[in-house]
Amino acid sequence: MTTSSSSSLLALLIERIQREGPISFADYMRMALYEPGYGYYVTNATRIGWEGDFYTSTDVSDLFAHCVGRQLLQMWHLLGQPERFHVLEQGAGRGHLAEGVQAWAQREEPAFAHVLSYRNADIRMGRDALSEVATSVEEIHPHVLLSNELVDAFPVHVVEVRDQHLYEVYVDIHHGRLHEVLDEPSSGELAMYLERYKVPWQTFSNGWRTEINLDALHWMELAARLLPVSSARKKLSGFLLTIDYGEKARGLYTSERRHGTLACYFQHQLTERPLQRPGEQDITAHVNFSALIDAGRQYGLRLHQFVTQREWLLQLGIRNELEAIRQRDFALIETARASDQGQVALLQWYNLRHRVAALTDMAGMGNFKVLIMKR
Numbered sequence: 396m397t398t399s400s401s402s403s404l405l406a407l408l409i410e411r412i413q414r415e416g417p418i419s420f421a422d423y424m425r426m427a428l429y430e431p432g433y434g435y436y437v438t439n440a441t442r443i444g445w446e447g448d449f450y451t452s453t454d455v456s457d458l459f460a461h462c463v464g465r466q467l468l469q470m471w472h473l474l475g476q477p478e479r480f481h482v483l484e485q486g487a488g489r490g491h492l493a494e495g496v497q498a499w500a501q502r503e504e505p506a507f508a509h510v511l512s513y514r515n516a517d518i519r520m521g522r523d524a525l526s527e528v529a530t531s532v533e534e535i536h537p538h539v540l541l542s543n544e545l546v547d548a549f550p551v552h553v554v555e556v557r558d559q560h561l562y563e564v565y566v567d568i569h570h571g572r573l574h575e576v577l578d579e580p581s582s583g584e585l586a587m588y589l590e591r592y593k594v595p596w597q598t599f600s601n602g603w604r605t606e607i608n609l610d611a612l613h614w615m616e617l618a619a620r621l622l623p624v625s626s627a628r629k630k631l632s633g634f635l636l637t638i639d640y641g642e643k644a645r646g647l648y649t650s651e652r653r654h655g656t657l658a659c660y661f662q663h664q665l666t667e668r669p670l671q672r673p674g675e676q677d678i679t680a681h682v683n684f685s686a687l688i689d690a691g692r693q694y695g696l697r698l699h700q701f702v703t704q705r706e707w708l709l710q711l712g713i714r715n716e717l718e719a720i721r722q723r724d725f726a727l728i729e730t731a732r733a734s735d736q737g738q739v740a741l742l743q744w745y746n747l748r749h750r751v752a753a754l755t756d757m758a759g760m761g762n763f764k765v766l767i768m769k770r
């Protein structure tokens with residue numbers, strides 16, 4: 396089904412392609428996600444959460460936000476407990492992570508809650524993490540720049556191997572419909588990128604394709620510029636914490652992963668048809684964390700930690716908190732299991748335990764990666 400907003404975006408795309416010729420997949424994705432008035436991320440419909448197209452860790456359990464809170468508390472200590480501690484979350488969506496962190500801090504760490512200044516930014520609020528103008532309005536340099544599932548949304552170039560030659564995927568029109576065509580890469584940067592990560596694409600068979608996220612490199616530059624610079628050498632001045640699905644380059648660009656990682660989400664259905672419903676469905680690609688780390692280093696940051704979400708949540712005490720909740724809130728399970736209240740408590744306990752299992756499951760969200768860089 397095509398709605399009126401997707402057909403008007405389609406009209407804009409067709410008009411542009413008629414004017415300019417085929418556009419790169421990255422340009423198509425930029426319009427599908429960000430075109431003012433039409434793009435998936437800039438229109439108002441509910442997209443995230445159980446009623447939307449996909450859910451994130453913040454929808455699964457508050458315990459995720461509590462771990463983020465404990466992480467921020469550690470960072471505050473490492474930075475010498477500044478009197479005002481500025482956190483900026485980019486791509487904050489509905490702001491649920493901020494709410495969860497602040498509620499946790501008020502309850503568990505009131506002194507920290509008192510100094511914590513947590514701001515949300517999202518493209519929907521006109522704060523594009525990829526725009527120099529939008530990021531330059533951040534009047535205060537944050538001590539921590541935070542994001543959860545932001546970088547996977549940035550537009551990606553798609554390349555494909557044919558007869559040991561590298562082509563790029565473009566979007567063209569045929570009988571009024573969008574369709575893919577292959578042509579020479581739009582920039583030499585694409586082949587250089589694969590070279591840099593030692594991807595032996597010349598040895599891969601026809602049809603092997605992957606995505607290249609050049610915007611992620613640009614974002615790292617802007618992000619590094621947002622973090623404060625310390626006057627004293629070697630003194631820590633800020634952190635970048637980003638969580639997403641993806642891998643280091645070695646795990647991402649393998650010959651077995653022939654179709655790349657592009658995925659579209661529409662009403663919790665995973666599809667592989669990015670040209671369908673432009674503006675109506677989410678389009679994402681896995682993140683190359685090697686590229687983020689390299690770019691971060693290039694712009695003056697150092698690696699602090701790179702782990703799976705599972706390891707990170709365990710380090711930050713998610714299991715201990717779960718056990719403390721069991722002892723505090725679910726005593727009835729032991730003392731009156733057969734009663735109605737005992738049965739209700741048991742079901743609620745199973746629910747909570749399953750949610751924590753989902754956040755740490757290596758076949759799912761537990762295999763997301765957590766990258767922390769510092770300046």
Ligand SMILES: C[S@@+](CC[C@H](N)C(=O)[O-])C[C@H]1O[C@@H](n2cnc3c(N)ncnc32)[C@H](O)[C@@H]1O
Pocket residue numbers: 436437443451452453485486487488489492516517518519522523524525542543544545548549
């Ligand atoms: C997958 S959602 C994650 C939302 C939230 N971080 C969470 O964990 O629930 C991605 C969010 O990033 C925002 N976003 C996408 N591209 C962005 C950009 N270039 N700049 C700022 N926000 C962006 C979207 O509007 C959306 O709210």
